[in-house]
Amino acid sequence: NLLSQETKDNYDLVLEKHLYPNLGSVDISKITPFMLRKCFSGISGQRAKQYVYTIIKSVFKQAVRDRLIDFNPCDSIDKPRVDTKETKTLTVDEFKKVLDTLEDEQLKYIVKTCWECGIRRGEVAALKWTDIDFENKTISINKALKIAKGGSKLGSPKTKAGIRTLLVTDEYLSEISEWKEKIKKILQENNIRWSESGFIFRAKTDLTKPPSLTTLTKNFASILRQLNLPDGTKFHSLRHSHATILTENDVHAKKVQLRLGHSSAAFTMDRYTHSTPKMQEGITAIVEKNR
Numbered sequence: 001n002l003l004s005q006e007t008k009d010n011y012d013l014v015l016e017k018h019l020y021p022n023l024g025s026v027d028i029s030k031i032t033p034f035m036l037r038k039c040f041s042g043i044s045g046q047r048a049k050q051y052v053y054t055i056i057k058s059v060f061k062q063a064v065r066d067r068l069i070d071f072n073p074c075d076s077i078d079k080p081r082v083d084t085k086e087t088k089t090l091t092v093d094e095f096k097k098v099l100d101t102l103e104d105e106q107l108k109y110i111v112k113t114c115w116e117c118g119i120r121r122g123e124v125a126a127l128k129w130t131d132i133d134f135e136n137k138t139i140s141i142n143k144a145l146k147i148a149k150g151g152s153k154l155g156s157p158k159t160k161a162g163i164r165t166l167l168v169t170d171e172y173l174s175e176i177s178e179w180k181e182k183i184k185k186i187l188q189e190n191n192i193r194w195s196e197s198g199f200i201f202r203a204k205t206d207l208t209k210p211p212s213l214t215t216l217t218k219n220f221a222s223i224l225r226q227l228n229l230p231d232g233t234k235f236h237s238l239r240h241s242h243a244t245i246l247t248e249n250d251v252h253a254k255k256v257q258l259r260l261g262h263s264s265a266a267f268t269m270d271r272y273t274h275s276t277p278k279m280q281e282g283i284t285a286i287v288e289k290n291r
Contacts, residue, residue, distance in 0.1 A: 009148045014055045018043060028060075029069050033076035040080065049080035088232040089241040101223050109179045110201055110216065111238065116172045118242030118260050121217070121235055122146055123162070125210045126154055127200045129180065134173055140165045141261065145210050152213060162261035176200070243272040 022039045023031055036056070043049045057074035064072050090098070095115055102108045113124050122144035131140045141164050146155045157163055183202065184194050192207050203209045220235045239260070246256045247269070257265040260272060 011055055011059065013148075014052050015059070018052050019056060028063055031060075031073055033073045036073055036077055040077070046080050046082045050082050053077070053080055085232045087234065087237055087240050088230045089244045090229075090233065090237055092245075094227070094229060095241070097227055098223055101226055104219060105182070106179075106201055106211070107216070107219055109176065110211070111220070112172065112175060114235075114238035115242060116168055117141075117166050118239050118246075119166075120144065120158065120162075120239060120261075121213055123157060125201060125213060125216065129196045129198060129200055132173075132176065132200075134177075137168055137170070137173060138165050139168055145213060147213060152210075154210075157261060159261065159263055161258075161263045164258065164261050166259060240272050243268060247273040 018039060022042070023035060026035070040049050040053060043052055053074065057072065060069065060072040060074055063069045098111060099108055102111065110124055113119070113127070114121075117124075117139060119141055123141050125145040126143045127139070131142065132138075133140070141157060141162065143154050144157045144162070145152050148155075179200070183200070186202075187194055187198075187207060190207055199210045201211050203211050204215075205212075217235050224233050243256055243260055246259070247253075253265040253269050256273070257268040260268055262268045262272075
């Protein structure tokens with residue numbers, strides 16, 4: 001399969017940061033498992049090590065196929081382990097506390113959008129005013145902001161299923177209309193021309209660009225620390241919470257899958273919906289009725 005440009009860019013980023021500085025001058029056929037272990041030891045964080053390992057292993061795998069080398073040195077190295085922490089969901093009360101604590105007005109509207117729609121961080125950052133249909137009460141998810149070489153860039157959503165149109169509430173449309181007037185004023189004060197095709201949310205350092213993904217994550221994380229929310233609560237928790245609330249209220253698995261933009265309902269149910277006491281409600285009554 002041909003690699004997408006985005007995947008190629010990610011490979012380049014990893015290789016330039018972690019492989020080339022240490023082994024860039026070494027012929028690929030001379031690179032040994034020992035050299036790579038030394039290279040991996042200089043990477044901080046197990047998740048980062050695992051990601052770099054996966055990419056470098058695939059590069060050497062292709063080199064074997066191309067007959068540039070006889071064996072893949074990564075085959076002699078254990079894949080770095082990561083103790084995966086379960087992503088925690090937010091209760092409605094916790095979500096309200098987050099909103100009450102947030103002083104950054106734009107971030108407040110970003111958080112509301114993710115809670116309302118269950119969309120990804122890169123998808124909310126890429127939204128433009130033309131994506132909102134106020135008449136039909138929908139938001140179209142058709143692009144995503146992605147971290148890339150030299151900064152960030154707009155690309156397609158994570159999968160084909162990620163391209164979707166979501167129904168939203170009247171309350172949300174009213175709130176985002178308020179933000180529209182506020183951002184219009186902010187742009188006017190900074191001598192930036194308003195355009196309906198412009199980004200809904202903007203980078204503080206450059207109001208012509210979408211917000212930084214890293215900044216979104218860091219700013220949200222600081223609020224979570226202030227509120228002392230459980231370990232595993234993060235920006236992505238908004239998406240998990242959305243899926244869990246829908247499931248709690250007996251929304252069909254297929255509908256939840258389509259709303260989140262997944263290719264499989266089984267994946268959505270397994271990874272994005274979390275067990276809550278509410279999910280047990282009504283079960284005993286059904287069992288009793290069918291005794």
